[in-house]
Structure formats: C-alpha cells, structure tokens
Amino acid sequence: MRLTVFGGCGAWPAAGQACGGYLLEQDGFRLLVDPGYAVLPRLLEVVDAAAVDAVVVSHGHPDHCADLNPLLRARALSDEPPAALPVYAPAGAVDAVLALDSMRAMSRAVEPVVLTDGGRVRVGPFDVTSALLPHHLPNLGVRITDGAGTLTYSGDAGPDAALVELARDADLLLVEATYPHAVPDEDAGLLCSAVQAAEQAAAADARRIMLTHLWPGLDPATFVAAAERTGATNVSVAAPGAAQPIGS
Template identity: 85%
Template sequence: MRLTVFGGCGAWPAAGQACGGYLLERDGFRLLVDPGYAVLPRLLAAIDAAAVDAVVVTHGHPDHCADLNPLLRARALADDPPAPLPVFAPAGAVDAVLALDSMRATSRAVDQVPLADGDHVRIGPFDVTAAALPHHVPNLGLRISDDAGTLAYSGDAGPDRALVELARDADLLLVESTYPDAVPDEDAGLLCSAVQAAEQGLAAGARHIALTHLWPGLAPADFLAAAARTGATGVTVAAPGPAQPIGS
C-alpha cells in the first residue's frame, strides 16, 4: 500500500494548499479518501480522473468531499467516460455535493454505496472497517489494510475509545488535529488537538502518527511541539509529497 497526501488543511484551503485528500494505491488499484477543497488539481497532476477506482468519504463537510463534484465532471465529460465511480459514504453524506450538479451525465457517473458503523467491506485490494466517531455530523473513522500494512484515519472526530481500537497497532494513524493545544468549548469532544491526537496514537500503539486537518494559518511546528509533549515519537504533519509506503 502506498499513500499520497494532497493536502492537510482543515475547514478551508490556505493559499497554495488543499484540504485533506489521500490516495491509496496497491497493484494498480487507486482508492481516493476524502476529496476536499482543492484536491482535484493535485490529483490530476498525478493521475487521470478515470484512473480513480473508488472513493471513500468519511462525512459530509465540504472540506472532506467538495471535490467529488469536479472529479465526477472530469469523468462524465471525458471523450470516453469510464464506468460509474463507486463512492462509499455514510447515508446522505454526499447528497449536497451531488445536488450541486443537475447534469444527467454527472448523475450517471457515480455509484453510491452506503457505509455505516461496524461495516467491513472489501474495496479492491483493501479491507476497510468503519467505526462511528464523534463529530458535528455523522462521521466514520476508517481502518484500511492490505496484506502488508494498515492505515487508520479518523476523519474529523473528538477523542474516543473507538478510534483507539480502530488504530490498534496500525502502521500509520492519520488523525485530525485541528488545534495545537486547547479545543474551543464549541468543538470540545468533537474535534481534536495535536495533544489529544498524539495521546490516542500512543494508546493505540500506532507505529507512526500523522497530524492532519490543521487550522489554516497556524504553523505546523506548533502542532508538532504540542504533540511532542505527550512523549509520542515518530509524529509528523501530513503534507503533500511523493507516495509513501505503508507497512512492510
């Protein structure tokens, strides 16, 4: 399994950056996770829109799924449109994005597959387990494995035992860390700080922790410094770059 990060901003993309968007590849199969704002141009710099084999969306906030719309347009309006794109998501999570477009060709470009708490599904070469995690809207954390490694991903979520179990002994925990230290009262229990993210990674025994969904304009070094106070090692900030192997 190889992971390519396209962005790591939370809420909106800072200048020259993108919100979260992650491509997992194995044996020529490409799974796109949470195509948020400004992800598509970065994806298209790496592969053609038709090369995406499936999408998983953790929840319906647009910084996690807005670029599903232009991805579907790029596929539907191609000279030789590919087969409908399977999109795995909680019930209703992508309805608002799909409603942006009245084009019949676009509506025919997607095959919606409901994903719910406790589901175990096979998507190409990947085994995917979903677990409900606390957020402002229904959100699913993911555990994605192949025979060589495991990636756990929180979507957006406050600290929760279910995330610790989802990330148990994972090779990488990709975890929302909107704030370095304190989480504002209105988000308490529904979003994480870098401190809380690192604490959950430690509790899970994850081999590596990558902080993502950082508040735009804040320095990544502040998030890393906050996480380091927990004693966690091997913590990084998810940043765009070449594909990286997950596991052996």
Template identity: 80%
Template sequence: MRLTVLGGCGAWPAAGQACSGYLLERDGFRLLIDPGYAVLPRLLATVDAAAVDAVVVSHGHPDHCADLSPLLRARALSAEPPPPLPVYAPAGAVDAVLALDSIRSVAGAAETIVLTDGDGVRVGPFDVLPALLPHFVPNLGVRISDATSTLAYSGDAGPDPALVELARDADLLLIEATYPDAVPDGNAGQLCSAVEAAEQGLAAGAGRTMLTHLWPGIDPARYLAAAATVTGAGGAELATPGPAQPIGV
C-alpha cells in the same frame, strides 16, 4: 500499500494548498479518501481522473467531499467516460454534493454505497472497516488493511475509545488535529488537538501518527511541539503533500 497526501488543511484550503485528500494505492488500484476543497487539481497532477477506482468519504462536511463534484465532471465529460465511480460514504453524506450538478451524464457518474458503523467492506485489494466517531455530523473513521499493512484514518473526530480501537496496532494513524494545544469549549469532544491526537496514537500503539486537518495560518511547528509533549520529539509527523510513501512493509 502507498499513501499520497494531496491536502491536509482544515476548514478551507490555504493559499497553494488543499483540504483533506489522500490517495491510497496497491497493485494499480487507486482509492481516493476524502476529496475536500482543492484536492482535484493535486490529484490530477498525479493521476488521470479516470484512473481513480473508488472513493471513501468520512463525512459530509465540504472540506472533506466538495471536490467529488469536479472529479465526477472530469470523468463524465471526458472523451471516453469511465464506468460509474463507486463512492463509499455514510448515509446521505454526499447527497448535497451530488445535487450540485444537473448535467445528466454527471448525475450517473457515481454509484453510492452506504458505509455503516462496524460493517466491513472489500474495496479492490483493501479491507475497509468503518467506525462511528464523535463529530458534529455522522463521521466514520476507517481502518484500511491489505495483506501487509494497515492505515487508520479518523476523518474528523474527538478523542474516543472507538478511535483508539480503530487504530489499534495500525502501521499509520492519520488523525485530525485541528488545534495545536487545546480544543475550544464549543468544539470539545468533536475535534482533536495535536496533544489529543498524539495521545490517541500512543494509546492505540500505532506505528506512526500523522497529524492532518491543520488550521490555516497556524505555524505547523506548533502542532509538532504540542504532540511532542506527549510522545517526545519525532513522535508525530505532519500530513504534508508530496510523493507517495509506503505504509508498513
């Protein structure tokens, strides 16, 4: 299993960056997780749109799914359109994005499959287990495993025992950490700070904890410093766009 971080900004993409977007690969199968704002150009620098085999969306906020729309255009309007793209998402999460386009060929370019809390599904070589986690809208974190390794991804979520269980002994916990030190009162319980994210990874016994959904304009070093108050220096890393990296063995 290999992970390519396409973007890790929260809310909106900073200049030259993208919001949440992650490409998971094994044996030639490509699973795109959360195609948020500005993810598609970064994806296309890596693979052709037709090479994506399936998509998983954690929740319906546009910084996690807006670029599903241009991805479907890139597929449906190509010279040789591929089959409809399976899109796994919570009920109704991608309805608004799919409704953006009235072009008939694009309307049929996706096959939506509803993900529900606790109901595992097989997606290519991956076992995907969704878990409902606290956020402002229904949000499903996912535990994705193959024969050798496990990735846990929180989507956007506040700290919660269900998140710890989702990430239990995972090789990598990819976790939202919108704020470095503390979550403002109005968002408390619905989002994580870097401190809380590090605490969740430590409690879960995750092999690595990777912080993502970082607020544009905040110095990334602040997130690492905040996480280090829990785990020590080097105990967390940032979701930085770059080449594919292996997860586990």
C-alpha cells in the same frame, strides 16, 4: 500500500494548500479518501481522473468531499467516460455534493455505497472497516488494510475509545488535529488537538502519527511540537506531495 497526500488544511485551504485528500495505491488500484477543497488539481498532477477506482468519504462537511464534484465532472465529461465511480460514505453524506449537478451524465458517473458503523467492505485490494466517531455530523473513521500494512484515518473526531480500537497497532494513524494544544469549548469532544491525537495514538500502539485538518495559517511545526511533548515519536503532518509506503 502507498499513501500520497494532497493536503492537510481543515475548514478551508490556505494559500497554495488544499484540504484533506489522500490517495492509497496497491496493485494498480487507486482509492481516494476525502476529496476536500482544492484536492482535484493536485490529484491530476499524479493520475488522470479516470484512473481513480473508488472513493471513501468520512462525512459530509465540504472540506472533506467538495472536490468529488469536479472529479465526477472530469470523468463524466471526458471523451470516453469511465464506468461509474463507487463512492463509499455514510448515508446522506454526499447528497449535497451530488445535487450540485443536474446533468444526466453525472447521474451515471457515480455509484453510491453506504458505509455503516461497524461495517466491513472489500474495496479492490483493501479491507475497509468503519466506525462512528464523535463529530458535528455523522463521521466514520476507517481502518484500511491490504494484508501487509494498515492505515487508520479518523475523519474529523474528538477523542474516543472507538478511534483507539480502530487504530490498534496500525502502521499509520492519520488523525485530525485541528488545534495544537486545546480544543475550544464549542468543539470539545468533537475535534482533537495535536496533544489529544498523540494520546489516542499512544493508547492504540499506532506506529506512526500523521496530523491533518490543521487550522489554516498556523505553523505545522507547532502541531508536531505539541504532539511530541506527550512523548510521541514518529510524528509528521499531512503536507501536500508527501508520499510514503504503509507497512511492509
């Protein structure tokens, strides 16, 4: 599979940036993961809106799903609307986004599919396993494999044994690291620092780490340095436009 990154900001997109948004491609199938703020314009630089085959949303915070709305508009209002877009998400996670539009065309543009804790679904060429991870809202981390490579994505989550198991021997752990060194008390256990993200990757024996959901305005190099001080190697950040193969 091939990963393309559209953004890696948490909370809101910094100038010239986007919140998290990730495209996985294999055998012509395109899976979009967490279309947050400002993701759609970057997606459209790569593929047409109608070319997206499915969407996975980890949880209902808008920096992870707000651009589902303009994606569906771009599809529903085109001259030749494509088939309804399957959107895999925890129960209720995208209800607020879908409620933004009352146009009849929008109701036909989406096919909601509920993801569950411990669930396994086949999405095109991908096997997707989901696990509930600790956050302010119900959040499902996902393990996505095509048989040749495995990517684990945390969504937003604090350190947790379930994340370690989800990332076991993954080729890439795409992991939230909102803060470089320490998580404030109000978010403790519900978000990760870069240090904690690296520790989770080491416990899982993940081969590479990509830090995402970075606090806007902070230097990404600070996050990489914090992770590397744990002894981690192969650390990168989710930079817009980054593209790489996952697995063999």
